[in-house]
Amino acid sequence: MLCVDDEAIGLQVRKILLEREGYRVLTASNGAEGLSLFQQHQIHAVVLDYSMPGMDGGQVAAAMRQSNPKVPILLLSAYVSLPEEVLAHVDRYLTKGDGAVSFLENLRLLLKTC
Amino acid sequence: MNPRAFDRLLKQAVFLPVLLLLLLAAVLLTEVRATFDATKFEQQSDRNISDLEGALKLIIDQETGLRGYQITEDPSFLDPYNRAKPAITAAFERLKNDFAEQQSQEEELAAARRAYLEWTQYAENEQALVQRQGQYRALSLNAEGKQRMDDIRERFAQLIQHAARLRDERSAAVRDQVRRIVETTIVLTVLLGILIGMLSRRLLHRVSDSYVATLKAAESRSEELYNSQQSYYTTLQSIGDAVIVCDGDGRVTFMNRVAQDLCGVNQVEADGKALAQVFNIVNETTRAVVENPVDKVRRLNRVVGLANHTVLLRPDGTEINIDDSGAPIRDQHGELTGVVLVFRDITQSRKTAQALLASEKLAVAGRLSATIAHEIHNPLDSVANLLYLLGNHPSAEDAQRYISLATQELRRVTETSRTMLSLYREPKAPILLDLKDLLESVLVLLDRKMQDSGVHVTRDMPDEVRVEGFPAELRQVFTNLLTNAIEAAGRDGSISVALRAQDGDAGAIVEVSDNGPGIPDEVRMKIFAPFFTTKGEQGTGLGLWISRGIINKHSGSIEAISRTEAEKHGTTMRVTLPAKAASLLTETAR
Numbered sequence: 214m215l216c217v218d219d220e221a222i223g224l225q226v227r228k229i230l231l232e233r234e235g236y237r238v239l240t241a242s243n244g245a246e247g248l249s250l251f252q253q254h255q256i257h258a259v260v261l262d263y264s265m266p267g268m269d270g271g272q273v274a275a276a277m278r279q280s281n282p283k284v285p286i287l288l289l290s291a292y293v294s295l296p297e298e299v300l301a302h303v304d305r306y307l308t309k310g311d312g313a314v315s316f317l318e319n320l321r322l323l324l325k326t327c
Numbered sequence: 328m329n330p331r332a333f334d335r336l337l338k339q340a341v342f343l344p345v346l347l348l349l350l351l352a353a354v355l356l357t358e359v360r361a362t363f364d365a366t367k368f369e370q371q372s373d374r375n376i377s378d379l380e381g382a383l384k385l386i387i388d389q390e391t392g393l394r395g396y397q398i399t400e401d402p403s404f405l406d407p408y409n410r411a412k413p414a415i416t417a418a419f420e421r422l423k424n425d426f427a428e429q430q431s432q433e434e435e436l437a438a439a440r441r442a443y444l445e446w447t448q449y450a451e452n453e454q455a456l457v458q459r460q461g462q463y464r465a466l467s468l469n470a471e472g473k474q475r476m477d478d479i480r481e482r483f484a485q486l487i488q489h490a491a492r493l494r495d496e497r498s499a500a501v502r503d504q505v506r507r508i509v510e511t512t513i514v515l516t517v518l519l520g521i522l523i524g525m526l527s528r529r530l531l532h533r534v535s536d537s538y539v540a541t542l543k544a545a546e547s548r549s550e551e552l553y554n555s556q557q558s559y560y561t562t563l564q565s566i567g568d569a570v571i572v573c574d575g576d577g578r579v580t581f582m583n584r585v586a587q588d589l590c591g592v593n594q595v596e597a598d599g600k601a602l603a604q605v606f607n608i609v610n611e612t613t614r615a616v617v618e619n620p621v622d623k624v625r626r627l628n629r630v631v632g633l634a635n636h637t638v639l640l641r642p643d644g645t646e647i648n649i650d651d652s653g654a655p656i657r658d659q660h661g662e663l664t665g666v667v668l669v670f671r672d673i674t675q676s677r678k679t680a681q682a683l684l685a686s687e688k689l690a691v692a693g694r695l696s697a698t699i700a701h702e703i704h705n706p707l708d709s710v711a712n713l714l715y716l717l718g719n720h721p722s723a724e725d726a727q728r729y730i731s732l733a734t735q736e737l738r739r740v741t742e743t744s745r746t747m748l749s750l751y752r753e754p755k756a757p758i759l760l761d762l763k764d765l766l767e768s769v770l771v772l773l774d775r776k777m778q779d780s781g782v783h784v785t786r787d788m789p790d791e792v793r794v795e796g797f798p799a800e801l802r803q804v805f806t807n808l809l810t811n812a813i814e815a816a817g818r819d820g821s822i823s824v825a826l827r828a829q830d831g832d833a834g835a836i837v838e839v840s841d842n843g844p845g846i847p848d849e850v851r852m853k854i855f856a857p858f859f860t861t862k863g864e865q866g867t868g869l870g871l872w873i874s875r876g877i878i879n880k881h882s883g884s885i886e887a888i889s890r891t892e893a894e895k896h897g898t899t900m901r902v903t904l905p906a907k908a909a910s911l912l913t914e915t916a917r
Contacts, residue, residue, distance in 0.1 A: 219778075222736055226709045229729075230716060264701065266778040291704035309708035313715030 215254075216240045217247035217273060218262035218289070223309075227260070230313055244268030248276055256284060258324055263290035263299070271299030278302050285323045289316075333537060340530040344523045351515050358508040365501040372494035375425050379490060382418040383483040385411040386443060390476055393450050400457055408450070415443070432489060439482040446475040571668045572656075577602050577621040580665070589649075589672055591641040606668070611636035611648065620653035621666045628663065630654040633670070648674045683857075687869045688803065701775045702743035706736035743772075757795045757881075762826055762835050762904070763788045765798060769805045770824065773813065781818045787825035792835040794904045796881050801904075804874040808839040808900050811870065815843030815898060834883070834906045840899040845891035854887060878902060 214236045218224040221242065228238045239254060241247035244267050251259070259277060263270035274286050288295075288303040291310070300306055305323050307316060388407045395404030419440050426433045449472060563570050569586035573579055579597045582605075587593050590605050597605045608617045623631045633651045640646050651670030658664045713733040717726060766788060777784055812822040825838040846854065853859045857872040878885045883904040890896050 220705050220709075222732055223705050223709045226712045226716075226732060230712045233716060233719065264775065264779050266781065269779070291700040291708070309704045310711065313712045316712075 214238050214258050214260065215247060215250055215256045216260045217242075217244065217265070217270075218260075219243055219265045220262065223262075230317070231260075234317060244270075244273040244276075247273055251277055252280065256281075258320070259284060259286045260320070261286060261288050261303070263288055263292060263295060269299075271295075271302060274299070274302035285326075287320060287323055333534070336530055336533055336537075340527060340534075343526050347519045347523060351519055354511060354515060355508070358504070358511055362501065362504040362508060365497065365504045369494065369497040369501050371425055372490055372497050375422060375490045376487060376494060378418045378422050379483055379487045382415050382422075383480070383487075385415050385418075386446075386479060386483075387476075389415075389447075389450065390472070393453055393472075396457055397453060400460075405454065419443075429493075432486065435482065435486055435489075439479065439486060442475065442479050442482055446472075446479060449475055566669075568669050568671045571602070571606065571670075573602055573621050573666045573668070575664050577619070577625070577666070579605060586670075589639065589641075589647065589670070591643055602668075607640040608633070608637050608649070609640060611638045620651065620668050624653045624655050624666045625663060628655060639670075647672045648677050683869060684873060687873050690869075702772075703740055706739045709733070709736045757797055759793055759795055760798050760801070761791045761793050762801075762837060763791045765801060766805055766824055766826060766837065769802055769809060772806070773809055776810070777813055777822075780813055780816070780820075782813050782816045783819075783821040785821065785823040787823060789826075790828065792826055792828045793906070794835050794881075795907050796904065797877075800877045801881070804877050804902070805837070805839070807870040807874050808902070812839050812841035812843075812898070812900070816841040817843060829903070829906075832906060835904045837902045837904070838899050839902075840897060842897040845896040846887060846889040846898055847891050851887055851889060855885075878904070881905070 214231060216224060216227050216231070216238055217240070218227065219242050224240050224242060228240055231238045239250050239256070241250050243265055247259075247261075250256075259274075261270040261273055265273075268276075270288055270290070274288065277284060277286065285305075286303045288300070288306045289309055290306070291308070295306065305319060307319055389411050392404050392406070392408035392411075396402065396408075419436075422436055423433070426436050453472070563572075563581070563583045566583060567585065569589045570581075570583045571579060571586050571590075572581040578599050578601055580599075582590070582592075582594050582597050587597070590597070592605050602621045603619050606619070608619075609615060610617055617633065617637050620631060620633060631653050633649070633653075637649055637651075638646045639649045649670045650673045651668060653666055653668045655663050656665035656667055710733045713729045713736075717729050721729065770784065770786070809822070809824070813820075816822050820842055822839065822841045825836075825840070827836050828834070829836055850861070855871050855875045857869055859872075875885050881904055883902060885900065885902045887898060887900055889898040
């Protein structure tokens with residue numbers, strides 16, 4: 214699993230949470246780094262933050278889709294609503310602040326369907 | 328007809344008849360003089376005749392006396408003779424004078440006198456003879472005497488006849504003269520009468536015509552005036568603003584419908600009253616009476632506006648905010664003859680302006696929603712995750728770590744939240760604040776937005792700079808300016824914030840610059856106007872207008888410097904703030 218978020222603490226906490234659940238997690242703090250990791254490793258799922266410096270989450274998702282159209286992508290955002298074209302590239306969209314339980318449940322469902 | 332021409336006309340009307348009458352008098356005078364002369368001549372003739380007859384009679388007396396003496400030899404008979412002599416001589420002298428003009432008569436007279444003198448010679452001889460008892464009765468001598476006497480009588484008769492004829496001629500002349508006077512008088516009088524009559528008639532006609540013309544002109548002017556007055560009255564009544572007209576003493580002469588409504592009086596009640604009695608204005612906050620606009624106009628002798636925050640108190644106890652101006656009314660000589668006051672009720676528009684300000688404040692908050700979202704949601708999301716982990720029986724060490732991370736994130740939230748709220752807290756009075764601190768806090772809030780836009784920021788704030796002001800409002804201004812700069816710079820653009828103290832500790836200069844496309848000159852004039860925006864539907868157009876209002880309130884200034892050329896483009900917004908605000912008004916945008 215690949216997590217990309219420019220919030221250092223948030224990224225760290227998310228990694229701990231996911232590893233507790235039994236996932237193996239790779240992290241990147243910006244879009245470019247994330248894409249490079251995506252190319253190098255076999256990624257089964259991506260958890261992307263939307264607002265990041267350089268490339269935003271939507272752009273990163275679009276780039277990933279090009280290399281691997283099938284990989285499940287979950288977009289996380291602090292924003293309440295995002296434009297259509299961004300959501301087109303991702304499989305699921307969650308707002309931060311719904312809580313850990315909701316996040317983990319959504320992720321499980323996502324992995325099950327893909 | 329102008330007054331001078333009229334004057335001339337009147338003078339003519341008076342002087343011409345007088346002149347003509349003087350002429351008549353002159354003519355009559357001449358005629359009368361002539362009559363006198365003619366009469367004198369006549370009298371002269373009369374005198375001559377009487378002299379001649381008198382002289383002749385005396386000469387005959389002399390002869391009689393002589394005869395008596397001859398007969399009686401009594402000398403007493405010579406008394407008449409002697410007595411007559413001087414009278415005769417005198418007569419001859421007078422006659423000589425009078426006959427001076429008549430040559431023929433003069434000669435005749437001289438001859439007659441000679442004849443007489445010769446007779447006197449004869450008479451003397453006779454007397455001598457009688458005395459000597461000589462031959463006095465001699466026939467020849469008597470015959471001589473008689474002959475001489477006959478000659479004298481003859482001569483005198485001629486003279487008298489001539490004089491009589493002359494006298495007749497002269498009498499005729501006098502009668503002629505008199506007749507001439509009468510004729511002349513009648514003719515001249517009639518002529519003059521006609522002349523004067525004609526002249527007067529013509530002059531009077533002209534006077535009358537000019538009078539009629541003047542009356543007509545006055546009438547037409549009065550009608551024009553009435554029409555013009557009516558037109559102005561209607562115009563004034565139709566104006567949507569309130570209009571009050573006062574005379575030179577500040578007494579109301581006219582109030583239009585709107586003014587009557589706003590002041591709560593009608594024209595009849597207000598007419599003639601001093602303005603202050605119907606127009607009761609005070610300051611909105613201090614409730615102090617505001618200077619009467621009529622007094623102000625009279626004092627300054629020019630168009631004036633009322634002070635801000637003026638409220639009109641109405642008789643029914645309600646009050647309305649007003650905005651107004653007063654102007655002097657002058658006559659042809661530039662003297663002040665009245666004042667016209669125009670005002671309107673701005674209570675509604677003020678409420679609207681205040682609502683706008685309030686909503687703009689909220690909009691500013693809205694613009695920072697990216698920040699709120701991030702700076703609050705992200706940390707809280709981590710805290711939520713950490714609490715979940717804490718609920719899963721972590722080891723003591725892990726638990727410690729989780730708690731520490733959570734605390735850190737919560738501090739972040741509090742920090743952000745506090746900064747956000749301080750945007751709304753407004754101290755009653757200005758306080759001394761550090762602009763560097765303030766600008767930094769705004770930059771923190773905008774950090775997320777800048778990252779999202781890929782905008783690079785440069786700080787040039789070497790020292791702290793302190794000024795007096797309202798921190799929340801100044802934050803609003805710089806948030807607005809920085810947001811504009813970020814949006815102008817665009818993706819991968821750059822902005823800079825520079826802070827310097829003015830020379831001599833006189834305040835601060837803040838410059839927010841971006842390297843965006845720049846503002847063209849024709850637009851730069853309008854950017855501070857309300858409801859002007861280049862952001863289409865997104866912009867409210869109020870940001871810079873409100874920012875300028877706030878800066879003005881702080882007695883500072885704000886200006887835009889911009890270039891739009893391809894090689895060099897960008898905008899710098901320069902804000903100048905004094906160290907101490909000179910007078911802080913209680914309201915911003917105006």
